[in-house]
Amino acid sequence: MSYDYRLVVACPDQVGIVARVSTFIAAHSGSIIEASQHSDLTSQRFFMRYEVRFEQPRSQAQLNEAFQPIAESFDMEWRWQETAQKRRVAIMVSRQSHCLVDLLYRWSTDELNCEIACVIANHEDLRSLVEWHGLEYHCVPVTSEGREAAFMHIDQLIESHNVDTIILARYMQILPPWFCARYQGQVINIHHSFLPSFAGARPYHQAFERGVKLIGATCHYVTDELDAGPIIEQDIQRVTHCHTADDLVRLGRDVEKSVLARGVRWHLQDRILIQGNKTVVFA
Amino acid sequence: MSYDYRLVVACPDQVGIVARVSTFIAAHSGSIIEASQHSDLTSQRFFMRYEVRFEQPRSQAQLNEAFQPIAESFDMEWRWQETAQKRRVAIMVSRQSHCLVDLLYRWSTDELNCEIACVIANHEDLRSLVEWHGLEYHCVPVTSEGREAAFMHIDQLIESHNVDTIILARYMQILPPWFCARYQGQVINIHHSFLPSFAGARPYHQAFERGVKLIGATCHYVTDELDAGPIIEQDIQRVTHCHTADDLVRLGRDVEKSVLARGVRWHLQDRILIQGNKTVVFA
Amino acid sequence: MSYDYRLVVACPDQVGIVARVSTFIAAHSGSIIEASQHSDLTSQRFFMRYEVRFEQPRSQAQLNEAFQPIAESFDMEWRWQETAQKRRVAIMVSRQSHCLVDLLYRWSTDELNCEIACVIANHEDLRSLVEWHGLEYHCVPVTSEGREAAFMHIDQLIESHNVDTIILARYMQILPPWFCARYQGQVINIHHSFLPSFAGARPYHQAFERGVKLIGATCHYVTDELDAGPIIEQDIQRVTHCHTADDLVRLGRDVEKSVLARGVRWHLQDRILIQGNKTVVFA
Amino acid sequence: MSYDYRLVVACPDQVGIVARVSTFIAAHSGSIIEASQHSDLTSQRFFMRYEVRFEQPRSQAQLNEAFQPIAESFDMEWRWQETAQKRRVAIMVSRQSHCLVDLLYRWSTDELNCEIACVIANHEDLRSLVEWHGLEYHCVPVTSEGREAAFMHIDQLIESHNVDTIILARYMQILPPWFCARYQGQVINIHHSFLPSFAGARPYHQAFERGVKLIGATCHYVTDELDAGPIIEQDIQRVTHCHTADDLVRLGRDVEKSVLARGVRWHLQDRILIQGNKTVVFA
Structure with a gap:
């Protein structure tokens, strides 16, 4: 005790x-x-x-x-x-594994003080990885017409698993407003740009087109305005004219996963207080 | 020889x-x-x-x-x-001295391989600093009605001093389009944000309002679209919820001056090739 | 009041x-x-x-x-x-000006909340720079036989100017043990390496020989063991095989001055508590 | 073709x-x-x-x-x-998995252009992880008296698997001189300090004792002088007085894996040329 x-x-x-x-x-x-x-x-x-x-x-x-x-x-x-009572987390993913692999590693070595209640995906790709770790994997496909039903299903999963914190680990779907409202301050996303630059789709390609010399990633709480919620953490990676858009994607993965991991760790330790659209982070 | x-x-x-x-x-x-x-x-x-x-x-x-x-x-x-032939540079300033002090130090210790033909300001504040370095100081006030005349005067100064490169070292005036066109690829500006975020006025206050966790500075060639020219160099500085907008201004000064100094050095060594709205930097 | x-x-x-x-x-x-x-x-x-x-x-x-x-x-x-009572500082220099120029700039813009009581040098080189700022400059040459007398002179200067904090801004002389003991916790030095690597003389040349990929600088309190006092702050700069030892010296100057400035600022704001041979820094 | x-x-x-x-x-x-x-x-x-x-x-x-x-x-x-011909790599590990997990992820997503011929360990701990990836795992315990025999066994494994590059991914054993000599320029190690500081055992604890404000990791080629071979890449992580030695270990893991991954990638792309005890890295 x-x-x-x-x-x-x-x-x-x-x-x-x-x-x-x-x-x-x-x-x-x-x-x-x-x-x-x-x-x-x-x-x-x-x-x-x-x-x-x-x-x-x-x-x-x-x-x-x-x-x-x-x-x-x-x-x-x-x-x-x-302090000893672990938060219950759901990780939501799509097809890309880098953030998930990183979170699972940190969870398995107790860097993240939490229980992973389940992983929810809209594709089957990462099932074997998750199940090898002894965790539940729920695949809930999201189609344009089945979108509302999908998120009601996800909502039930979260409810039934007693989930307290939802991590979007490069989950490529936009959450419906009612879902954002319901889990306000509980959903953490990683966006693959240095916000507020390059919000929305394909930020690395936007960054490549603009010719920036640093790319970044931003961990933030999800609100119903896309990529505009309170920022938790950001970091950057230097790039040059030699790098293609694909290189930015590759280099960005490392920033994304470390920025997300820091944000999640702070959240799970109650180090983040939301104030309006900003955060106080007692890191 | x-x-x-x-x-x-x-x-x-x-x-x-x-x-x-x-x-x-x-x-x-x-x-x-x-x-x-x-x-x-x-x-x-x-x-x-x-x-x-x-x-x-x-x-x-x-x-x-x-x-x-x-x-x-x-x-x-x-x-x-x-290589031995030094470029002739005009530095344009307003009231803030941090970038100017830094450039003058680097010039005086031969870090910047150039001759400073003159410093052009729209205020008198920095005259004694410049003249102590044995350099010419020209104060050309820019008023809303006298704007065009002022830039024609500046143009003459640049012409008569055989200037090859113009450095905007926190010069707070927007250059007229004809001036941008005339000195295309020769005017280097330092913008006090991590572009494309927070273009325009008071970027640190914009950054403070958005609650970003990193502030930045961007060195770029000036085009007639404000803060949208080819990016030469960028860097960032970590900030927290403890920092006020004034703190961001203070911390940002250090990033501004080092980013500008790197960009200027590369330009003076012919290390930057402009390609469309991007740069190839052989640093 | x-x-x-x-x-x-x-x-x-x-x-x-x-x-x-x-x-x-x-x-x-x-x-x-x-x-x-x-x-x-x-x-x-x-x-x-x-x-x-x-x-x-x-x-x-x-x-x-x-x-x-x-x-x-x-x-x-x-x-x-x-808080309103400003500390009285003596800056000690030799021939190199980069840290001094930086500190004087920050002092002149109130970034450093202090009075500069005087600058003490062992060469005349930086006199005009210091006097242009309206500050006292005392040149106390240090020769091998006159070393003890020199430091007694310096001690008197510090005493008579009511100095509370001594900044070694690339002062290239080793302080005598009695001097270190007398001003324990009051003398801040900048060493041009990432300590404990490359203590002693010519650290950039040592770094070049070893082929490191990052160079650094260390701000620390002076004790009578050379370069071994409590570390206040450190930072680094990336280098490559392209850089000569002279390049390391040049690039290192930027790190030295920013690391020293941060350390001095924290000291002047009572943010540093010495604990054994370590520091608690409430930055 | x-x-x-x-x-x-x-x-x-x-x-x-x-x-x-x-x-x-x-x-x-x-x-x-x-x-x-x-x-x-x-x-x-x-x-x-x-x-x-x-x-x-x-x-x-x-x-x-x-x-x-x-x-x-x-x-x-x-x-x-x-370019299309992939290098054959052996990864050597002990009990800690962070570098291995990272390398396997990068290998599985083709970030590292290589074949992993086998993983060689001196403990059984990481077998299931490796085998889940469909890779061979060889456990060769190293005891003080069986040391020579162990490395002869390892040598045979490397030979029989046609291995070209050996990665020590936190393999905690010192390689015998004959082994270092035989695979000169082919063995890449990650050392958990900013070399040349804190060579040898327990570098994070050494760093904690010294009170440094940055910790680091160094990727280098192995020579028979411990932690003294040609440096390939280094990076650092900021720490404060709040961090315990255990925190340094945790924070250091992230630096270790990214520094090792960069070094390995460059090696596999023939971007590193050894010159004496230094490296030319065409990154």
Whole structure:
């Protein structure tokens, strides 16, 4: 049994928040293992994330109840999350395997602190890879006329598997608005460009046409506006006139998978707080 | 007297170009010190840049005359450029000094192989800095009604100073189309974003609003479409939710100056060949 | 008058530190503008840095007196530092100007929140540059027999100018042990290699001989063991087989100056806490 | 059938090499698709790599015979290598899978233009992963007394599988000198530090102790001096005081695999020429 918790808080900024919260923790014999705070000057909002170790057993229910009065007095959005409790993840893929292979490797070596509830694909290509890892693979083809039915099926899979986080690991379908709304802040996508440049289709070919000298990838939360959700992480790769569009695709794969992996890891550790269309990332 | 030359060639790709050119050089007792080549598969064009050392004196006129038949047979755009002959540069600035300070330092330590013919500004702020370096400073204010006259004045300054390359070192004015056309491929700008993202005004504030995790700078040739000319070089700097728009401005300065300096150095060494709206950079 | 302060603390880790400190701040109507904390698992030491804004005037003496009981109960090393009070810096140089030019630019644009008390050199080369900036320049030649006298002279200059921080901006002399001991934690050096590789003389030539593919620079506090003090910041630059040792020197200058500038900025903002031979950097 | 070849040449530098070689190629109706050259000023040696496309069928034997006189007249080390002919690779591993997983992914998607003849391990851990890919797995335990016999066995495996290139993908054993000598220039290792820092055992723990702010990885050819062979490629990852030695191990894995993959790809494409203890890399 574990007595390690994460406390995540967002609230209007004012004097005394840290004092009240840290006094609460000390009063419950908790040590603050890691502390991150941010005051946003524009919105006057305060964000914090603490990793807390208690010397005696505490349940999430106990902590919630005891903390409630503080939370109310500061008008907090907040959560005590038991560190040992693993998030349940669904990975959605299409035909390309690079992000999936990378995530499965990191999952298998405990770099990603999660359970993979299932992999959902719109093609059969990656079934044997997934099943070799001992994981469920659900193929839900998406056709233009069967699109709505497909996503209702996917929704049921997610529901029935108790999934908490959905990772689009180069899943090439656009999610319907109702799906985006339902899983707001829970769907992480990797886009293969340095957003906001080259949103939409075939970003590497757009980049090639424009003659940029760096290509990139962007991990972001999905909203119903395509490739416009809150950005979690980005990175780039240098390219030259020698590289063809195909080379950009190849080189970009490495950036995509590392950017996605970082974003997913932070999400699973409650290190990301969404603020409007931006993110606070306590990396 | 120097016998070092650069040969720069662009022509339709076909068998035998390298053989003819290198045989020519060998026949004139030239050593190829550095060689760069590129075959563009899309346009079927061939690009090359050779640094050649001749053991005996050769004048540019002699080389041109002797090389003419080869150039014609391959339909080449070409140039023999004496390495020792320094380009004449005009730097255009507004009020911000970071790029100018950086360029002047590199010029003073011979990192940039050029003569600075003059600095042209639309404000007086940087005069003493420039004059301390022993350089001419011309202040040509640009007002909305006096805009055309101002650029005609600037044009005369450039003409009378025998300027070959114009560097916009955070010069905040948009050049008139006739000026862009006249100095096509000779005007280098630094834009303070990772183009094509955030073209136009206040890119750092645009970047801040979008919540990107990397900011950038782009060095490009100026065309009459704003911030859309051939890209020479780009680089980025990581930022976080902690950084204000002002922090982005501060951090961006370092990227701007290093990206501009690299682009300028390559240009002055004839390492950049423009192809349509892209560049071949033999860095 | 300013009511902004930085509080920097290092002490044995235990439950309740944050609670006591933040309650103290709240009790004095202080807002925590920025907070950084670190628990070192090996040494069981706790480090914190708060930026605090008080709504009413507070003097450093008042804060010190009021905070004293807390500090004693947790066995703290601590300091309240008024943010508006600028540190007094001496920059030491030899003949190379790149780091100096860079620091002077940043100082002149308020990127470095400090006063430059004087520049101390062992050559006359950079006098006019420094004096153009309106700063004192002291040339103290260091000869093998006059070495001890030279450093006693330098020591007097530092003392008489009330200097708090000494920056070795490519000062090519080794400081005597008594000098290192006297200014422990106050002398920042830039070494032109990626330490611990290539300590000592001519690191770029060592790097060239070894055939490394990246060169680097290291900013560190000076101790009496050459190039072995606590590392503050490092960065690298990619190189290839095309680059000569002279190219490495040229390319390295850019890394040196940016690494040094970051280290100096953090030091001047009390963002660096020394722990044994390592640093905690709240960047 | 393919008519694409790579020509790789190293010889004393002199006037006329490019002319002779390119004239030879043109005379055989060959197009130079990609050209890389380097003149080493210290050793006065010349290096070149051409990718050549012939319009008509050419066998390697024909090319060799026809090229022989040129090669002799310039005292060349040289090779015509048919591009379509895949190198045969043995990957050697121990227990850690990250580099192996990465290489197998790249091999399976044709990023690495090679055949994997077999995987040789000193433990059984990675057998099922390898066999799932349809590849041979040979476990050859290495004990202190059975060491010599083990490497003789390995030598036989390499010989019988017609292996051309050996990749040490975090193989934790030191190769005996006779083995290094026998496969000189054919064994690629990944070392988990930024060499020459932290050669030998437990480099991440050495890096942690020293308090560096960047960790790295180095891909190099193996020689009988440990971690001292010609460096092919290096890269780094930023770390902070927050990272434990275990974090360095985790973060380092990503650098290790990408650095190794780049080095292997270049080797398999004949882009690396060894010169003394350094490499010319025509990336």
